[in-house]
Amino acid sequence: MRAHIIPAIKLSLYSFLLLGVIYPFIILAIAQISPNQGKGLLIESGGRTYYKNIGQNFTLDGYFWSRPSAVDYNAAGSGGSNLSSSNPEYIAGVKARIDNFLTKNPDVELGEVPSELVTASGSGLDPHLSVSSLVIQVPRISKVRGLAEKDIFELIDKTTEKPLWGLFGPEKINVLELNIRLDQFSKEKGVRYAK
Amino acid sequence: MDMNSEVWGIFAMFFITILIAIPLGKYISNIFSEGPNYLDKLFAPLEGLILRISGVNYQKEMTWKENLVALLTINLVWFIIGMLILMFQGYLPLNPDGNPNMTPDLAFNTAISFVVNCNLQHYSGESGVSYLSQTGLMFLQFVSSGIGITAAILLFKAFKGKGGQKLGNFYTIFLKSCTRILMPISLLVAIILLCEGTPMTYSGKDKMINLEGDSIEVSRGPVAAFVAIKHVGTNGGGFFGANSTHPLENPSYLTNMVEMVAQFIIPVAMVFAFGFFIKKKKLSWMIFSVMTIGFLCLAIPNTIMESQGSPTIERLGLNQSGGAMEGKEVRIGAAASGFWSIVTTVISTGSINSMHDSSMPLSGMNQMLAMMINGFYGGNGVGLLNFFVYIILAVFISGLMVGRTPEFLGKKVEGREMKIAMLVALLHPFLILIGTAITVSFPSIGSDTTNDPGFHGFSEMLYEFTSASANNGSGFEGLGDNTLWWNISTGIVLLFSRFIPIIGPIAIAGLLSEKRFIPEGSGTLKTDTVSFGFMVFAVIIIIAALAFFPTLTLGPVAEYFSIKK
Structure with missing residues (x-):
């Protein structure tokens, strides 16, 4: 040796x-x-630079909300809840999120709420949501921003990312990109959204 | 969500893997065969230079014992260097975020964990290590994987021709594994990651203001280089705490496919390389078939269960068409997460693209079973060594059943080899079950560190020891595992579970190689047939089922029934 x-x-x-x-x-x-x-992929908007792949926390009613995050979308760290769906406290937490969502979105039926909208991602930084999770938020956005629902649906359409090469993986939407578009569109329409 | 595109994605990943693995197996076999090679022009000057200036005896053909001594010595060196860097990283350069020194017990666990190709991480990358440490860990990801490949090649050499020859030179085989296999593939993977948005920078955290006006920070680093070898080397240790769920570590569905294929190809290729190398391709197909059937028996249910979602979420009345999304990423989806959870556990990668702790109960059970068996493909090189032990057991049992002398590839399997094989086969359940039993007996070191109550809390502890003993590195990460007990106990488990399953099979191969070659006759038990494949499969199931089923009923099975519809 x-x-x-x-x-x-x-x-x-x-x-x-x-x-x-x-x-x-x-x-x-x-x-x-x-x-x-x-x-990393950067996007610039309104004089600020964002990471396209790092999701952000959206708490205001005039923005599309992202998924819940175990790290509050602070990318100095990362992680999931690591909770099991057999844990009663976990289920109570999800229930509270559902109630909050339904209060703020009174037009939405419980059965329409996709589970990804009220469950935390693995990274806590998930930048995406499914199309259906965003569509159900349109009436709220429309009311708060004073924009036509039709126009907002168009923004969703424009931002939707098809599966890879049209074949592989889920369809999804980058919530940050959608919200940036939403702000731009509001500006074009001359509708001011007070943050 | 369109479930079909998620299913197609999985098919694509699996078939691309096999399509690459077969020629890659041929390539690997060529690298280590005697005589000049067409790649020598490209690589030999560099390899020759490194070997010469290192002063290693790289031309000497060594016996299995000499090779093992060289292998163990260099691992000891890596462990000591690794531990020193981690314990003093705060004082050393390349630490833009000012992360502190590791405590000795955490450094002990982390250094061993990366030396043995496990990558159990009781720290988070963002706050727990400097870029120098990350670079050191990345180096260990290369070389520990090189060790696995080298160990397998030593075994190949023992069965080449009629045996009896020396097994080649450890240093040469090891270096070639790094320069001709791991580094080129990693470069390719890193470039794809880079283009998809994975960072590659030595700058520290970025500060930014988000759209709503709040200040946040974003961790960065030389991620692309690290994540590539993390998968190619079946290591699995994440650059960031959230591993490959992190959108900088795994930014898109394309990177998810690439990372999946990258971790999958070498273990599968090694199976084919074995057949090419010893000129018994049919044997490779037998091994590959058994492994693949075992893999699919675990992967298909997990894909389905994760796509179906959780019964407790169902009862809340939500729309669960996207599957069980707690701990999962939208860009990857539930199906590909369920599939990956088995790829990463049958292979000893342990890289995760969803939080296994939040998987459905029986998915969690399958993840554990994959690691308990630890031989359906398995980690780079070492998976085949584990499978070799199952083959030896099957040879012996079927030999007894039909009343023939047990033989494998023309060599008589006798008492000495069987003792070693049994020792290796029993070590794994011993480490897992005893470790878990001690831990659950003391709430202060056990249940106080779990994130969930009841059956699932038990599973968190069982998973940790299973992952350590399988050198996997994934975890039910809710477990608060940076404690003195977890660091030391799993550190010790890692040492035993890495080196005994390397020493044992090489010793068996070495001993068999030295024996007289018996030409194949009508009385020979053929090992490249379907019926022998069934025999091996049965041996695996019996060992795994008998050893682990009682424990699994206390964790995931009980949890499943507690939330069933």
Whole structure:
């Protein structure tokens, strides 16, 4: 064993140079010529920069709400609730979210509320929602913003991301993008939404 | 939601994996075969340089014992270096977020965990490690996976031809695994991730103001490089706390497919590489078939159960057409999450794209069963070693049943090999069951650390030991596992469960190789047939069922009945 130790240390050092230094630097170099220079996909709007893939917390009635989050959408951390659906406290928590949603969206029937709208994601940063979770929020948005429902549906249509290559995976909508569009549209229509 | 596109996505992932794995198996077999190789021009100068300046004896053909000594020594070196970096990361460079030093027990657990290819993480990436530590861990993800592949290649060499030869040189095989397999595939995967929005930067956290005007921070880092080898090396340790549920670690359905295929291809390819290498392709197909049937028996139910959703949520009156979405991401969907939960547990990756703790009870049971069996594909290289133990047991049992001398590939399997095989086979249930039993006996170290009450709380503890012993690394993450007890106990389990299942099978292979070759005759028990495949499958089920079924009834099975419609 002793004969192996010094060579093992040296081999570790040199293979670290290859795998821990050269390998990531090749990727770092490629990142510089990629769309966002390896900073993640960014979107700019109204003078601010957002991460397209990092979901945000929407609490105001005039915005489409995102999913509940175990980390309040603060991406300094990440994580899910890790609760089991056999846990009575968990079920009580979901029940409270449903009640809150139905109070703020009186036109919606309980059976129309998709489970993803009242359950927390794994990352706590899920940027997406299903189409049906957003459609049921349209009457609320329409009332608060004073916009026609038809126009809001059009925004939803425009923002909907089809399955990958039209074939694989779920259809979804990036809630941040939709809300940015909503703000822009309100502005175009001259309808001011007081935050 | 259109369920069909979710199902098609799963088919695509599975078939792409197999389509890549077969030629990749041929490629792997070629790399380690004797004689010059067409890739030598590209790689040999670099490999030669590294081996020469390291001063390792890389030309010597070594016996199985010499190879094992070299393997264990370098692992010890990695453990010590890893632990030092983690314990002093606060003082070392590349720490833009100013994350503190790890406590000794957490560093012990983390260093072992990455050295043994497990990646159990009792910390969160965002706040628990510096970029230097992340880089060190990424290095360990490469080399620990290289060790797994090397161990399997040593076994291949023992059965080449009539046996009796030395098993090659550990250092050469190890380095080639890294340079010719792991690094090129990882580069490819990293570039795809990069284009889809995974960050690659050494800057620290970004501060921003969100649309509603609140200040938040966003963790970043050299994520693309890390996440690529995390999957290609079947490691599974996340850059961020939320692992591959994190939208920077797994930004789209495309990256989800790529990460899935990336973790899946080498374990499957190794099965085919075995057949190409020893020129017995039919044996590979037998192994592949048994593994695939076992895999599908777990993966199909999980895909269905997660798509159907939870009975308790159903009772609330919600629309559950999207499936059981607690702990899952909308861009991935319930079906692909259920499927992944089995891919990552049959293989020892342990990377997650949904929170397993929030899975349906019987999905959780299947995830645990996948790790308890630990041989349906399994981790890079080591999965095949585990399966080899099942084959040896099946050879012995069927030999006894038909009254023939048990033989495998022309070598007599005798008492000594059987003792080793039994020791390896029983170690896994021993570590899991004893570990769990001790923990549940003391509420202060056990049930006080769980996130859910009752049966599910028990499952959280059982899962943790199962994951540690299977070198998997996933968790029912609600468990508060950064405690002295969890860090030390699972750390020790990791050590045993990694190295004994490497030493054992290589010893068996080495011992068999040294024996006289018996040419195949009419009395030979054929191991590449359908009936022998059934035999192996039966052995696996009997061992897993007998050892684990009682415990599983106390956790997931009881939970299932408690919430059933």
